[in-house]
Amino acid sequence: MNVRDIMSTQLVCISDEANLKDAHSLMQNRGVRHLPVISESDGKLVGILTHKKMISTVMSMIYKYGADALDRKERNQGIQPLMESDFQRLAQDEPLAIVVEYFIDNKLGCLPVVDSEGKIEGIVTSSDFVKLCAELLKSQ
Structure with a gap:
C-alpha cells in the first residue's frame, strides 16, 4: 500500500497571508486539526498550522490579555x-510501511502530500492510519 491509498484529498487550506482569527474560525467550522498553508504568490505549500499550536497561542492570548481582547x-x-x-x-x-515508521518515530499528527512543483495534493493524518488499522482488523 502507498500514501495515495489512504491520503485525504478533500483539503481545507489557508493562505499564508491569513490571520489567527481566520485559522481559528476555519478549524472550528470545518472540523479540521491541520491546516496546510499555501503561498499567495505561487500556490505552493509553505507550512502547516496545527490545532495544538493554534490552541496554545489562543490560550496564551487569553491568559495575557483577557478573553475580551481575544478577537482583536x-x-x-x-x-x-x-x-x-x-x-x-x-x-x-511513498510506501505506507515507511511512512508509518516516520509517524511513530516523530510523533506527528499529519504529513502533507505534494507534487513535484511543491503544490499540495493531499494529507495523511494519524487518523488515516487508525482507520486503516480498523479496516485491517475487521478483515481478519
Whole structure:
C-alpha cells in the first residue's frame, strides 16, 4: 500500500497571508486539526498550522490579555510565525510501511502530500492510519 491509498484529498487550506482569527474560525467550522498553508504568490505549500499550536497561542492570548481582547489579538496575529515550515513532505507513491515508521518515530499528527512543483495534493493524518488499522482488523 502507498500514501495515495489512504491520503485525504478533500483539503481545507489557508493562505499564508491569513490571520489567527481566520485559522481559528476555519478549524472550528470545518472540523479540521491541520491546516496546510499555501503561498499567495505561487500556490505552493509553505507550512502547516496545527490545532495544538493554534490552541496554545489562543490560550496564551487569553491568559495575557483577557478573553475580551481575544478577537482583536487574533486578527492582529499572522499565521506565518505560528505555522510549522520545516516538515517532511510525502509523494503519493511513498510506501505506507515507511511512512508509518516516520509517524511513530516523530510523533506527528499529519504529513502533507505534494507534487513535484511543491503544490499540495493531499494529507495523511494519524487518523488515516487508525482507520486503516480498523479496516485491517475487521478483515481478519
